[in-house]
Amino acid sequence: MARPILLAVDDDANVLEAVVQDLRREYGATYRIMRAPSGQIGLDTLAQLKARQEPVALLISDQRMPGMTGVEFLEQARELFPEARRVLLTAYADNEAAIRAINAARIHYYLNKPWDPPEEKLYPVLTDLLEDWQAGFQPAFEGLRVIGLRWALKDHRLRSFLSRNHVPYRWLDVASNEEALSLLAERNLDPSHLPVVLFTDGSLLVDPEPEELAARVGLSTRATADFYDIVVVGAGPAGLAAAVYGASEGLRTLVIEPVAPGGQAGSSSRIENYLGFPSGVTGADLGRRAHIQASRFGAEFLTQRAVGLRIDGQYRFVQLADGREVSSHVVLLAPGVQYRKLDLPGAERLTGRGVYYGAALVEAVACKDEDVYVVGGANSAGQAALHFARYARNVTMLLRGPGLSATMSKYLIDEISRTSNIQLQPLTQVLEAFGEERLEGLRLKGPEGEARVPATSLFVFIGAVPGTGWLPESILRDEHGFVLAGPDLRAEGKLPEVWREQREPFLLESSVPGVFVAGDVRHGSIKRVASAVGDGSIAVQFAHQYLAGF
Numbered sequence: 001m002a003r004p005i006l007l008a009v010d011d012d013a014n015v016l017e018a019v020v021q022d023l024r025r026e027y028g029a030t031y032r033i034m035r036a037p038s039g040q041i042g043l044d045t046l047a048q049l050k051a052r053q054e055p056v057a058l059l060i061s062d063q064r065m066p067g068m069t070g071v072e073f074l075e076q077a078r079e080l081f082p083e084a085r086r087v088l089l090t091a092y093a094d095n096e097a098a099i100r101a102i103n104a105a106r107i108h109y110y111l112n113k114p115w116d117p118p119e120e121k122l123y124p125v126l127t128d129l130l131e132d133w134q135a136g137f138q139p140a141f142e143g144l145r146v147i148g149l150r151w152a153l154k155d156h157r158l159r160s161f162l163s164r165n166h167v168p169y170r171w172l173d174v175a176s177n178e179e180a181l182s183l184l185a186e187r188n189l190d191p192s193h194l195p196v197v198l199f200t201d202g203s204l205l206v207d208p209e210p211e212e213l214a215a216r217v218g219l220s221t222r223a224t225a226d227f228y229d230i231v232v233v234g235a236g237p238a239g240l241a242a243a244v245y246g247a248s249e250g251l252r253t254l255v256i257e258p259v260a261p262g263g264q265a266g267s268s269s270r271i272e273n274y275l276g277f278p279s280g281v282t283g284a285d286l287g288r289r290a291h292i293q294a295s296r297f298g299a300e301f302l303t304q305r306a307v308g309l310r311i312d313g314q315y316r317f318v319q320l321a322d323g324r325e326v327s328s329h330v331v332l333l334a335p336g337v338q339y340r341k342l343d344l345p346g347a348e349r350l351t352g353r354g355v356y357y358g359a360a361l362v363e364a365v366a367c368k369d370e371d372v373y374v375v376g377g378a379n380s381a382g383q384a385a386l387h388f389a390r391y392a393r394n395v396t397m398l399l400r401g402p403g404l405s406a407t408m409s410k411y412l413i414d415e416i417s418r419t420s421n422i423q424l425q426p427l428t429q430v431l432e433a434f435g436e437e438r439l440e441g442l443r444l445k446g447p448e449g450e451a452r453v454p455a456t457s458l459f460v461f462i463g464a465v466p467g468t469g470w471l472p473e474s475i476l477r478d479e480h481g482f483v484l485a486g487p488d489l490r491a492e493g494k495l496p497e498v499w500r501e502q503r504e505p506f507l508l509e510s511s512v513p514g515v516f517v518a519g520d521v522r523h524g525s526i527k528r529v530a531s532a533v534g535d536g537s538i539a540v541q542f543a544h545q546y547l548a549g550f
């Protein structure tokens, strides 16, 4: 495969030469370095690369150029290579314009000239951006092939699992791809028994369980030890923060996660309000970075689901979906929340066949040129609408209330109003989803009465419920299932019945000593990435205090 391309654009020949030399020195072995002396020539070059299906990883352009500014170039280049990382080179005096451009042109970074020494001022930034790009890059025809049916829940789950674990794959839909049918025929496989995963070594799996697939793609499904200091259930922001702090402070740390590191944030298209990421960060990137960080400190990750918790004296046993158990002194519960389901005719039957819960980012490309509906008016729905608007012809947001201002952050409302293919439909509810094999339409009730509209995709964001049904009764919860911890146990008047210790429960400690809780699943938690990260890190401090008692 051709090496991915880094393209530098500048009208000043000396500066352009300097950029190209610096890029070549650091990245020449892995990437092809190209140059263009103006924005227009840069766009022409990109159009040719696009026609030849060559991958472009990074665009770095000077701001001040005659004819076309750097921002204008990067904005137009985004249409051709939306995934390429975009960097603007500016003089110090242009910083204001550069900051505005972060929003308008979706620039990932701006760098001040000169950038000497590049080891300090250029390479760390570019390497970071290129790692992000690599994580989402799927080289053509290499890696796994998944043969499935777009309108099948199993297929959707399998593709989501692979995407969220950054496993490159190519998807072949039997309904629209002849190659898919011939690949099945060559192997004497039944086209009604899908999905099928074809590996590069010629082996295959038919309709695999996540654990089976996880093991084949190199994810770990079995713990390497019987006993840990701390077992963390869930690798969302809360669990990942606990893993980073726990492992970096010397605790033997095991993290159990059935889907992929990143949690709900991993399915969110872009988190724009998390500290330190001025141009936003996708949840998947945040999850990937935290996973690498925790692993570097020695945390172990298992692709497994926790299905039970057993307490035996000072030992806590987390039971796994494959029947095994892992033991520890401390357990941190961070399983987050799951999306609330639509309770209306047709919704359950059509789940995964056009009705999706959460951002289901893996479906976005499949929605190209279609009309998409999003139910909900909170931030998560707004982010999803903006994401789908990049692919779909039209995105309609169905809102129960009169508008977005009471439920959504202002930066999202502004961006939605600037996006011409997103429409708001206030005071509207879905009454029914209909279709035989897949979603074909919706019955809606709005201010003008009832109407049936054709629809192929409906993405639902109507709140969430905690994933705590598998916990024993001794872990006390509120009436909605959120886990009570620390002072909330006493405030709810539950403590005297269950607590046998001489001390008060630590902050974030549940009704069972040594079992802590962090993130969205905790009663009274703030449903934000930063709060979940805060909870996860604080919980580790109390885990140390608890362990000091042994």
Ligand SMILES: Cc1cc2nc3c(=O)[nH]c(=O)nc-3n(C[C@H](O)[C@H](O)[C@H](O)COP(=O)(O)OP(=O)(O)OC[C@H]3O[C@@H](n4cnc5c(N)ncnc54)[C@H](O)[C@@H]3O)c2cc1C
Binding pocket: 233, 234, 235, 236, 237, 238, 239, 256, 257, 258, 259, 260, 261, 262, 263, 264, 265, 266, 267, 268, 269, 270, 271, 272, 273, 274, 304, 305, 306, 307, 334, 335, 336, 337, 358, 359, 379, 380, 381, 383, 384, 467, 470, 518, 519, 520, 521, 526, 527, 528, 529, 530, 532
């Ligand atoms: C679409 C969307 C957009 C959002 N945008 C923003 C935003 O822009 N800014 C912001 O601050 N917040 C945002 N949020 C909220 C934010 O994502 C959550 O507050 C945060 O992810 C909570 O982190 P958590 O670790 O508590 O739980 P989660 O992120 O829910 O992670 C829990 C993890 O536990 C795993 N798990 C569940 N059950 C089990 C089990 N039995 N065994 C093992 N593992 C299990 C799950 O697979 C999951 O990976 C958004 C949420 C959504 C849905």
